[in-house]
Amino acid sequence: MAETARPLRRLAARLGNRLSVVAPDRVADQVVTLERLSRYRSQLEEIAGLGAEILIPVQNGELSPAEFYRRAVEASGLALVPAMPMKKAATGFDGVLAFVREIRPRRIHLLGMGYETRRPRRLVDLLLATDPTLRLSMDSNRLRAVTGNGRKMTTLETQLRDEEPSSVFAEVEAEGLQLAGVRLDYRCDRDALHMGAASTA
DSSP states (O other), X not given: OHHHHHHHHHHHHHHGGGOEXXXXXXXXXXXXXXXXXXXXXXXXXXXXXXXXXXXXXXXXXXXXXXXXXHHHHHHHTSOOEEEEESSTTOOOHHHHHHHHHHHOOSEEEEETBOSSSHHHHHXXXXXXXXXXXXXXEEBOOHHHHTOSTTSHHHHHXXXXXXXXXXXXXEEOOOHHHHHTTEEEEEEEOSSOEEEEEEEOO
């Protein structure tokens, strides 16, 4: 983290609490993650002191998620935002809900999960039913969120390949893309599908 601390400080000074920084960690390794929090404590304190929020991936392991989070807070000396892994070494819905009931965080982040499909929307509903005041944030690759079997972009690609050349232009309609101010347009030739992205902001 030493080489990234300087640009992170500049960003934090400019963006304040609009910036979220993921603390140094190792996927599925609680021991190494806690060690890294201690090692980089001074850099994390400096970045947080400029207003940035520090996210800690709540790794799975011998400790329960709640106990790991408590030790992470102790190791860093900061009010960390718990970030629940939802893709790599993922936490199940029951585990996320149990964590929220026990810790009662002000905010929680869902790592590697977007809002474009039914599964994450279900989890969001369950979390808000558990704590209506909970602040939620999420992240995912927007293109991956709309591609795959039965998803909008892949379905549209299949339709475009089956249509006549006069009907080869289209735009993907996805709530996540609209909220991000991004348009995805398609042009489909007989042997290739071309995609263009543009900001609407």
